[in-house]
Amino acid sequence: xxxxxxxxxxxxxxxxxxxxxxxxxxxxxxxxxxxxxxxxxxxxxxxxxxxxxxxxxxxxxxxxxxxxxxxxxxxxxxxxxxxxxxxxxxxxxxxxxxxxxxxxxxxxxxxxxxxxxxxxxxxxxxxxxxxxxxxxxxxxxxxxxxxxxxxxxxxxxxxxxxxxxxxxxxxxxxxxxxxxxxxxxxxxxxxxxxxxxxxxxxxxxxxxxxxxxxxxxxxxxxxxxxxxxxxxxxxxxxxxxxxxxxxxxxxxxxxxxxxxxxxxxxxxxxxxxxxxxxxxxxxxxxxxxxxxxxxxxxxxxxxxxxxxxxxxxxxxxxxxxxxxxxxx
Numbered sequence: 001x002x003x004x005x006x007x008x009x010x011x012x013x014x015x016x017x018x019x020x021x022x023x024x025x026x027x028x029x030x031x032x033x034x035x036x037x038x039x040x041x042x043x044x045x046x047x048x049x050x051x052x053x054x055x056x057x058x059x060x061x062x063x064x065x066x067x068x069x070x071x072x073x074x075x076x077x078x079x080x081x082x083x084x085x086x087x088x089x090x091x092x093x094x095x096x097x098x099x100x101x102x103x104x105x106x107x108x109x110x111x112x113x114x115x116x117x118x119x120x121x122x123x124x125x126x127x128x129x130x131x132x133x134x135x136x137x138x139x140x141x142x143x144x145x146x147x148x149x150x151x152x153x154x155x156x157x158x159x160x161x162x163x164x165x166x167x168x169x170x171x172x173x174x175x176x177x178x179x180x181x182x183x184x185x186x187x188x189x190x191x192x193x194x195x196x197x198x199x200x201x202x203x204x205x206x207x208x209x210x211x212x213x214x215x216x217x218x219x220x221x222x223x224x225x226x227x228x229x230x231x232x233x234x235x236x237x238x239x240x241x242x243x244x245x246x247x248x249x250x251x252x253x254x255x256x257x258x259x260x261x262x263x264x265x266x267x268x269x270x271x272x273x274x275x276x277x278x279x280x281x282x283x284x285x286x287x288x289x290x291x292x293x294x295x296x297x298x299x300x301x302x303x304x305x306x307x308x309x310x311x312x313x314x315x316x317x318x319x320x321x322x323x324x325x326x327x328x
Contacts, residue, residue, distance in 0.1 A: 012037045012056040013189075014047035020142035020164030026092040026187045027060045042139055045077040051192055052082040059084075064186040065094070067121045067179065070236060075250060078190070078279055079207050079238065086205055086280030087189045087196055094183040096122060099145060099170035100157040106173050109133060113144040114159035122159055125177040145170055186285070195257065196282050200295070202256040203233065205279035208269055209240065209248045221249060224268050228261050230254065257281040 011033065016023040017040020027038060039056050041047040047059040063074045078084060096118060100109065112119065112126060113136045119126070126133060138144035141160030148158040149168035157173060158164075165172050210217050225232055234252035255262040258281070270276045 010035055010037055011058055012039050014039045014041045014050045014056045014059040016044050016047060016061065016140050017041055018140070018142050018146060020145060020161055020167045021140045022092060022094060022161060022185060023060060023062060023140075023187065024142075025161065025163060026090050026185070029090060029092070030060075030088075030189070044071070044074050045081065048074070048077045048082050048084060048190060051084055051190060054192070057191065058087070059190045060187055061190065062117075062185050063089075063188050064234075065117060065121065066182060066184040068117050070250075071117060072238075074188075075238065079248070079250070079277065080241065084190045084192055085194060085278075086282050087191050087194065088282045089203065089285045090187045090189070091184050091285045092187065094121070094178065094185050095162070095176060096141075096159055096178045096183070097162060097165065097172045098125075098157050098159055098174040098177055099165040099172050100148065101151070101154075102169075102171050104154055104157065104171070104173070106130075108155050109157045109173070110155040111136060111153065112157055112159060113138050113147055115139070115141045115144065118159050121178045121180075121183060124179040125174070129174070142167070188280075188282075190280075195280065198256040198258045198281075199283040201284050202254075202281055203252055203284040204255055204257055204262055204281040205250070205252050206266065206269075207238075207248050207250050207277040207279065208273050209275035209277070210246075211272075211274045218249070220272065221269065224265050224272070225251075225253060228265050230262065230265060254284075255281075 013027065013033070013036050015021070015027050015038060019040065024038065024040075039050070041050060044061040047061050050056045051059045061074050062071045064070050098106070098109075098112075106129065109130055110132070111134045112130060116137050118141050119135055126135065138147060141158070142164045144158040145160045145164035145168045148156050149170055158170065159177070162172065164170075208221055222232075231254040232251060233254060234250070236250050237247040238250055240246045240248050253262070257263055257266065257278070262281075266276060266278070
């Protein structure tokens with residue numbers, strides 16, 4: 001039997017490249033993982049498959065945007081193409097800008113290159129300020145900036161990050177061009193195996209496949225969460241790729257699989273549906289996370305002190321040390 005490879009001293013983390021993407025910017029916030037080697041990938045599925053194939057230790061990919069919703073290529077790769085576990089999540093505020101080679105003015109732009117999720121976040125700006133411009137898809141916002149930096153065209157611009165504009169020598173023509181304030185993207189760090197310990201403020205992600213298409217299926221699934229007072233933070237259907245009308249349900253809920261309530265819910269779902277894919281239990285992101293985790297630890301300690309005090313008052317059992325009488 002072949003011995004498994006020893007863990008790398010410096011973990012390799014795949015992300016959507018090239019240099020200058022929001023993914024790279026968000027990855028740099030995970031300072032507790034340093035030092036690590038950031039490995040740029042052409043697409044987010046490529047990053048996840050690199051973990052699946054043991055080419056890297058971890059992948060860091062976008063899974064949800066506050067304007068455009070789920071990043072489907074990420075979710076579908078996690079559901080159908082890999083067997084990976086989410087280790088944590090991170091949320092990054094997204095600031096999109098329009099950039100172009102030196103000398104190009106806003107009125108000159110007839111072609112806009114960007115990652116489809118990013119350009120979709122700027123529909124109003126494009127229709128109002130760049131009416132009629134051709135929209136060209138790229139593999140990432142940084143790839144768009146790199147493409148535009150290499151073109152000789154005087155009417156092409158890219159949508160991306162300030163960092164990408166600096167890296168690829170482009171001028172920023174317009175700032176903050178997203179259609180809505182508060183634009184945020186949620187990223188997840190994914191590994192081949194392992195479930196982080198409960199932190200006190202956790203999230204569990206899973207996928208429930210329908211055993212059969214019948215009335216009340218979704219209601220019966222949701223009933224398992226409602227019966228246990230488990231809060232769902234996300235619920236959406238995704239086609240199973242098996243045929244029209246065949247859908248599975250991707251679910252995020254508050255709680256950790258280490259909790260008996262969550263575990264009991266997943267147990268019953270598995271019995272009911274027959275096919276539940278676990279995507280991970282991990283610390284939830286957000287500004288309230290650290291406070292909730294501190295409060296959870298403090299609450300547990302207070303409860304433990306209370307229980308210990310109560311148990312100390314239990315009278316000794318007089319029969320505990322009495323020898324059993326043997327009947328002959």
